[in-house]
Amino acid sequence: MKIKENFRFFLKKAPAVWLCAAGVWLTSCGSQPMWQDTFYTMDTVVTLTLPESDANATRKSLEALSQQLDCYANQGALAALNASGTSQDADLRDVITQTILLEDQFGTGVQLSSGALSRLWGITSEHPQVPTDADRLAALETLGDDRIRLDRSGVTLPADMQLDLGAVAKGYALDQTARQWQDAGISWGILSLRSSVLLYGSKPGGEDFTVQIQDPNGAGILGTVTTPACFLSTSGGYERFFEADGMRYCHILDLTTGRPTETDLTSVTVFTDNGLKSDFLSTLLFLEGSEHLEPHLHAADYQVLAVDAAGKIYCSDGLQFQKAGA
Amino acid sequence: MMEQKLLNRRDAIILLSLAAVGILLWLLFQTGSREHVTAEITVDNTCIARYDLSSAPKGTITLPQAEGVVFEISDQGIRISKNDCPGRQCVHTGWISRPNQTIVCLPKKLMIQLTGSEDAPPDVVI
Numbered sequence: 001m002k003i004k005e006n007f008r009f010f011l012k013k014a015p016a017v018w019l020c021a022a023g024v025w026l027t028s029c030g031s032q033p034m035w036q037d038t039f040y041t042m043d044t045v046v047t048l049t050l051p052e053s054d055a056n057a058t059r060k061s062l063e064a065l066s067q068q069l070d071c072y073a074n075q076g077a078l079a080a081l082n083a084s085g086t087s088q089d090a091d092l093r094d095v096i097t098q099t100i101l102l103e104d105q106f107g108t109g110v111q112l113s114s115g116a117l118s119r120l121w122g123i124t125s126e127h128p129q130v131p132t133d134a135d136r137l138a139a140l141e142t143l144g145d146d147r148i149r150l151d152r153s154g155v156t157l158p159a160d161m162q163l164d165l166g167a168v169a170k171g172y173a174l175d176q177t178a179r180q181w182q183d184a185g186i187s188w189g190i191l192s193l194r195s196s197v198l199l200y201g202s203k204p205g206g207e208d209f210t211v212q213i214q215d216p217n218g219a220g221i222l223g224t225v226t227t228p229a230c231f232l233s234t235s236g237g238y239e240r241f242f243e244a245d246g247m248r249y250c251h252i253l254d255l256t257t258g259r260p261t262e263t264d265l266t267s268v269t270v271f272t273d274n275g276l277k278s279d280f281l282s283t284l285l286f287l288e289g290s291e292h293l294e295p296h297l298h299a300a301d302y303q304v305l306a307v308d309a310a311g312k313i314y315c316s317d318g319l320q321f322q323k324a325g326a
Numbered sequence: 327m328m329e330q331k332l333l334n335r336r337d338a339i340i341l342l343s344l345a346a347v348g349i350l351l352w353l354l355f356q357t358g359s360r361e362h363v364t365a366e367i368t369v370d371n372t373c374i375a376r377y378d379l380s381s382a383p384k385g386t387i388t389l390p391q392a393e394g395v396v397f398e399i400s401d402q403g404i405r406i407s408k409n410d411c412p413g414r415q416c417v418h419t420g421w422i423s424r425p426n427q428t429i430v431c432l433p434k435k436l437m438i439q440l441t442g443s444e445d446a447p448p449d450v451v452i
């Protein structure tokens with residue numbers, strides 16, 4: 001009798017419970033206001049997606065940071081450092097310190113002191129050119145991030161050295177943005193700098209983010225990665241390059257030869273919990289080529305998705321990757 | 327004797343209403359996930375922006391590559407709400423919301439095209 005009473009009580013109350021649940025469910029699926037903004041800074045097209053209209057603050061700080069860290073800009077902290085050999089800028093010091101820590105761990109395939117070499121080739125500038133062998137070898141001599149002097153007050157460069165933060169600046173900008181969003185209490189957001197992306201927080205439905213990976217060997221897509229919040233960066237030779245005398249030159253320079261890389265990989269995407277690290281590693285792994293890829297596929301603190309010129313896909317164990325058309 | 331049936335009339339009504347709510351929810355869910363309409367904005371055949379109309383920002387949008395044009399997205403779809411072009415044919419087209427509908431601004435070589443797909447578009451392309 002008691003059990004039956006309870007059962008009837010449950011039935012009586014059930015519709016009310018169900019209606020409440022339906023109400024909550026409907027509101028959660030309803031059109032939550034979301035803002036998307038597209039603009040040009042950090043030398044790329046930026047797409048910003050946020051649930052609240054806080055896009056302006058993010059845009060402003062990105063534009064400011066872009067000015068500070070661009071090696072081709074005429075003003076800003078990096079331009080001043082390259083001109084005078086010394087700087088007290090906190091961001092600059094922070095980027096350099098973090099990058100050198102990564103070099104200690106992963107090697108010096110990617111170095112910030114490649115400024116003279118980058119400038120010589122000018123691949124990402126408006127006037128790229130193939131330098132003479134003598135100029136190239138002279139620029140190689142200026143390399144060596146271990147010669148950068150860091151102290152509490154700032155950064156000092158040897159007289160011959162020029163910095164280029166191209167390999168890590170976007171990733172650092174993502175880190176700064178994530179910190180800002182955390183301070184502002186933003187629940188989730190996406191910041192795409194095209195080759196580097198911040199996936200922040202958790203989406204309203206709680207489902208993971210979906211990332212479509214472009215196929216560097218064709219016009220289509222390689223597949224889709226499903227991932228919780230993270231930072232990701234892609235390095236590849238397919239979007240930025242220049243052609244001279246029938247040769248196609250990649251924008252990423254091999255610091256052992258001083259020439260554009262001749263890696264057998266066409267694209268490397270790295271997923272991890274830090275923007276600068278994802279940027280640094282995607283460039284490094286791309287330069288190292290498929291023969292050195294294997295240990296990276298089993299790393300505990302980052303995941304990799306790479307493809308070579310033959311179309312072979314390399315994918316980390318922990319990555320949820322669905323190949324296109326599969 | 328107070329012998330009761332296992333299911334009296336009131337219980338039956340409650341059970342039926344439960345089932346009705348269930349079916350209603352199921353139907354809503356079906357329509358919610360049926361199709362994603364994507365709006366692609368092109369200028370001179372180059373895509374400058376793409377929005378999933380079900381999840382895109384509600385409100386007005388301006389794009390640096392389409393000067394003088396104000397786009398608007400709402401529950402009714404997408405439209406060009408302001409444009410400084412001659413004629414303003416595009417503004418008069420009003421809202422579009424179904425796959426294959428288009429809004430064209432000939433003077434600016436600008437077009438909004440809607441496409442539908444079963445799958446949700448990705449959050450980001452890299």
